Amino acid sequence: MGTGEGAGTPQRNTRQRVAVLDMLDSLNQFTSAQDIHGRLRDNGSTVGLTTVYRTLQSLAEARQVDVIRTDDGEAMYRRCTTEHHHHLVCRRCGRTIEVDSPTVESWAEEVAKRHGFADINHTIEIYGVCPDCAS
Amino acid sequence: MGTGEGAGTPQRNTRQRVAVLDMLDSLNQFTSAQDIHGRLRDNGSTVGLTTVYRTLQSLAEARQVDVIRTDDGEAMYRRCTTEHHHHLVCRRCGRTIEVDSPTVESWAEEVAKRHGFADINHTIEIYGVCPDCAS
DNA sequence: TTTGGTGCAAAACCTTTGCATTAGG
């Protein structure tokens, strides 16, 4: 640890960075870089696709957004709380609920330790169809 | 259901299909299509990259291989048992151990149901550094 | 001013598709 996250990355408050962050906040669900780029364009605040990618990347490194991959390999980003958690994602509309459970956390650690694995880390995603989409 | 999987897909026993399956069996860890293609070439049993992709795809549909995505979006395939399970993967060497726990299974279902989600499905991957790589 | 940020165009990737050819059953 102590790799210098936080102080190690001076961020300039550019119009583009703010726009991407605002968009992430207003969306509150997993969204692709391309989609964010398109929405920004529609909103009139044009940001280069390259910049969207670079911004999301730096946010991911700073742990300010979560990243998951769709089945076809597209990266999806979503603003999140900094603490550790997992997701319950609607397969239809993309609505996302953050979930967590101490039980599962300790299970993961226990399994890894039992097999002698170190430096553990895990991802859990639950997919389903949310009430709104089911009706 | 009755979407016709199983009887719906006549498979011919081609040299290429057998080669890919054998390679998957001998590897027993998550491997990319490109990697499999390269290894086959080294082994002298040349199989077109396209064919490797198509074979892996059909195997995935038939649930005979598991598929996960690396952080950079590459698909990784691995032969697996047909029953439901999850993975403990070594971040360094790719060694994989199948794990599962009724506790976690029911936790996932319970969480989803509590939020009214239907048609549930989940993925869990635990990453770490295995004993061999740690030393 | 100084240096990181931006954005275009082009490259790099993995993956899929079109189509003529081959070979399994």
Next chain:
DNA sequence: CCTAATGCAAAGGTTTTGCACCAAA
């Protein structure tokens, strides 16, 4: 034979990189 499977080349998609320009601090 008949039709699925193969493989090349080309296209498709997302993501990255090179480089000149711009604008925060």
